[in-house]
Amino acid sequence: MPTSTASRAEAALAGALRDAIGRLGRRMRHHANHPELSLGQLAALRSLDLHGPMSPSEMATHERVQPPSMTKIVARLEELGYVSRAAHPQDRRQVIVTISTAGAGLLEDDRRRRDAWMAQRLGVLDPEELAALRAALPALEKLSRS
Amino acid sequence: MPTSTASRAEAALAGALRDAIGRLGRRMRHHANHPELSLGQLAALRSLDLHGPMSPSEMATHERVQPPSMTKIVARLEELGYVSRAAHPQDRRQVIVTISTAGAGLLEDDRRRRDAWMAQRLGVLDPEELAALRAALPALEKLSRS
DNA sequence: TATTGTTATACTCTATAACTATA
């Protein structure tokens, strides 16, 4: 049974991956390079910057959180002035969330901060490891949204 | 400035990685394939299985959590009968945590469960993506403990 | 005094359930 054998061989990958992701997430949450925003808030903002204005539901789907969680994330981002909420022109139930100039500025700042973060964190990796990480990024993206 | 340029180019990697890790961690925590134990508890147990008996402090260092967090993890694992705690023969301040037969059995069971989990999660990836993920695992491990 | 481990406490993030407004 080649399939079973293959998948059993890769179960070790799944386990090690799960542990590493858990530890990494924990570290990232607590030693955030941007203390004002959580990982989830930052990811939502980046998604908005990348894909343009959208509704909270779409954002929730994209970031794989439940709608009430996204409500809170958007509320916090709006409170800080990084996004604005506007009524949908036709359907008044819907809300359109748009990134603000300040929000885009924060992401720009975040990019600069990541340079420093890299020196500390990704800096422990050698070029081969960095390349491996970059090559695996599409798979991680896909996995994180599947 | 080659260094600055390189690190700026890789800041995008850091950001995308951070977002993907965040989403993945969230998904893994909530759709756990082993509902009885959290990611952290499972990782601690795996670490114990891999490296042998050790003190809670060592476990905390290894898993990158604070000592009180590990106290709770170990307490839960002991409550469920997956580890046992014993006094250090010389230094009575220390505790030695050892994985139990049931704990080892749970990990064995977990390995089997991961086969099924794979079919659902890692199954969305094609062979190239799986290979990329496997190649990046050492870097992720290193990063998660650095 | 320093170290190991624990207890007490609080905070963040996320989820589910129930509700409001609109279609």
Next chain:
DNA sequence: TATAGTTATAGAGTATAACAATA
């Protein structure tokens, strides 16, 4: 009735601070 969004509430996980026991 169905859908978008929100509010209310609860639970899990982790941290920091304070404490007890031992070295």
